Amino acid sequence: MFNEVDWNLVWQSLGETVYMVGISSVFTALFGIPLGILLVITDKGHIWQQTGLQKAVGAVVNFFRAVPFIVLVLFLFPVAKFLIGTSLGPTAATIPLIAGAAPFYARIVETALREIPWGVVEAARAMGTSRLDVVRKVLLPEATPALVSGLTVTCVTLISFSAMAGVVGGGGLGDAAFRYGFQSFNDGMLYMCGILLVALVFLVQWIGDAITRRLDKR
Amino acid sequence: MIQLKEIEKIYPSRKGTTSVSALTGVDLDIKAGEIFGIIGRSGAGKSTLLRLINGLETPTSGEVWVDGKEMSLLSEKELRHARTKIGIIFQHFNLLWSRTVWENVAFSLEVAGKSKAEIQGKVNELLERVGLSDRAHAYPSQLSGGQKQRVGIARALANNPTVLLCDEATSALDPETTASILQLLRDIHRDMGITMVLITHEMSVVRSICQRVAVMDDGYIIEEGKVSDVFNHPTHPATRQFVRQTEMEEDVQGVGKAITNKALGTVVRVWFRDLPSTWKQLGEESEAKGVHVHVLAGSTKPSEAWTFDLEGSGEGVAGVLDLLRETAVKTEVVTVV
Ligand SMILES: Nc1ncnc2c1ncn2[C@@H]1O[C@H](COP(=O)(O)OP(=O)(O)OP(=O)(O)O)[C@@H](O)[C@H]1O
Ligand SMILES: [Mg+2]
Numbered sequence: 001m002f003n004e005v006d007w008n009l010v011w012q013s014l015g016e017t018v019y020m021v022g023i024s025s026v027f028t029a030l031f032g033i034p035l036g037i038l039l040v041i042t043d044k045g046h047i048w049q050q051t052g053l054q055k056a057v058g059a060v061v062n063f064f065r066a067v068p069f070i071v072l073v074l075f076l077f078p079v080a081k082f083l084i085g086t087s088l089g090p091t092a093a094t095i096p097l098i099a100g101a102a103p104f105y106a107r108i109v110e111t112a113l114r115e116i117p118w119g120v121v122e123a124a125r126a127m128g129t130s131r132l133d134v135v136r137k138v139l140l141p142e143a144t145p146a147l148v149s150g151l152t153v154t155c156v157t158l159i160s161f162s163a164m165a166g167v168v169g170g171g172g173l174g175d176a177a178f179r180y181g182f183q184s185f186n187d188g189m190l191y192m193c194g195i196l197l198v199a200l201v202f203l204v205q206w207i208g209d210a211i212t213r214r215l216d217k218r
Numbered sequence: 219m220i221q222l223k224e225i226e227k228i229y230p231s232r233k234g235t236t237s238v239s240a241l242t243g244v245d246l247d248i249k250a251g252e253i254f255g256i257i258g259r260s261g262a263g264k265s266t267l268l269r270l271i272n273g274l275e276t277p278t279s280g281e282v283w284v285d286g287k288e289m290s291l292l293s294e295k296e297l298r299h300a301r302t303k304i305g306i307i308f309q310h311f312n313l314l315w316s317r318t319v320w321e322n323v324a325f326s327l328e329v330a331g332k333s334k335a336e337i338q339g340k341v342n343e344l345l346e347r348v349g350l351s352d353r354a355h356a357y358p359s360q361l362s363g364g365q366k367q368r369v370g371i372a373r374a375l376a377n378n379p380t381v382l383l384c385d386e387a388t389s390a391l392d393p394e395t396t397a398s399i400l401q402l403l404r405d406i407h408r409d410m411g412i413t414m415v416l417i418t419h420e421m422s423v424v425r426s427i428c429q430r431v432a433v434m435d436d437g438y439i440i441e442e443g444k445v446s447d448v449f450n451h452p453t454h455p456a457t458r459q460f461v462r463q464t465e466m467e468e469d470v471q472g473v474g475k476a477i478t479n480k481a482l483g484t485v486v487r488v489w490f491r492d493l494p495s496t497w498k499q500l501g502e503e504s505e506a507k508g509v510h511v512h513v514l515a516g517s518t519k520p521s522e523a524w525t526f527d528l529e530g531s532g533e534g535v536a537g538v539l540d541l542l543r544e545t546a547v548k549t550e551v552v553t554v555v
Contacts, residue, residue, distance in 0.1 A: 117310075117312070119308060119310055119312040120312045120313075120314065122274065122312070123308060123312035124325075124329070125274060125301075126272050126274055126301060126304075126306045127302065127305075127306075127325070127326045127329060127373070127374075127377075128297075128298040128299065128300075128301035128302040128326075128329060128330060128377075129298075129329040130298060130329065133328075133329050137325065137328065137329065138314065141314070141316040141317070142314060142315060142316050144316060215316075217315055217316055217357040217358075218315050218359050
């Protein structure tokens, strides 16, 4: 069955998927972590209470989480075109991927930060710690294992999202499986792409778990 | 050193709750260099009072003066600086899990903006002081409760504070560890002349370390003065109850010690589930086995233990013990003759 597989195409598609997921993961963390921090510290009774801001950020995050991913892809075509110059290809696909995953990760970050015992934050404040230092030296380091395991989950989600984004012109393994596998009646191609996607998920999860275990001092 | 003037603290009502009057008409003058105890039941307002002193809470009305400064008049920056001069230790230690012992102590110096070299020297000195030099690179999860509190103390002392606040600092520790932590605090007080405010609900802690004490109940300071005066001549009913309760606890512990020489048989402490029915069975069983039951201490509260001295043959006593173990919540053999 696998003798009909176009290996060059497979490796190229794998490269595209890794590229899409890699870039999106980095930006998801870059947007998700500050959003998550904001959601927590602006909350009532926390170190920087800003009720209006908290509600606004919460609403935006919920909105993007509520929109189904495939709708988000179509919805963000013009945005991708504006930012990247095209709405096709793996780079353009990162736009909806980030828009879909960053709010998801922001909620994970929020949960991770809320798990830190309040007494620890208060102790830091009582020692004269500035708000910025509470975030930098208490909230983030204490939550790091949870942030990493959350990013692993997000990354796995991104892999499956990327397969979907691929089908509407993003490239990558999902695209290859659909066009050169399914539509071309090439079962070998279809299954090979599927196998690689699954392998990618396992690999990411395994690496994420290993890092989390190393970081967790509890 | 610390003055509280006509403090009122009301936590406003939230959805579904009425507002709470945590402190009412609190006046307090804590002198530089003294060890001042604040004792009271749960919910009396002790922690709230402590949090006013380092500005984590602001009073609804009244003034809080620490080291000549009114806390509510300080700017954000001044307040932060003032806080570095007010050390605090907690019941649950509140250490950072992600940092080693060394790094935890360094934390308070880092946030106070000290240089690397300064931090290096100071942390080592502090760890030496609390006897944890050999555990410097351990993580809090690898320490015992007493060791964690020592880290907490080192961290609290890092910026050479003039005041040390202790919020139930020994409540999570066993009696032996409590004693060693109190000894450490006493040594620190002797060496640094630091003003200490100690919150607790254990009279024994106040007795063993404090010079003056305030008794709190329901947001009021109901009694205040020298420790010996307050506890030897309590005037307020709540204080009296405190004293009585502590005496009873000490009695039971005292019994444990006294009987070691005086007991005629096996001494057990028993927490009954259903006193009347077990009592009857106990009578029958002991009679059948020829065991003499002497009551050393008793209580009408279900949560408190009875202490018995069981005198008889080894076999007979074992039979009675079996009965107790089957029917009581907990049975603890204190001594065997
Ligand atoms: N943030 C808060 N919001 C509302 N009520 C509060 C708050 N903090 C404390 N209280 C209330 O104020 C009262 C005093 O609380 P506080 O924590 O000072 O008591 P405590 O003497 O320290 O008790 P414990 O021995 O249990 O620690 C309690 O009735 C408590 O419910
Ligand atoms: Mg308290």
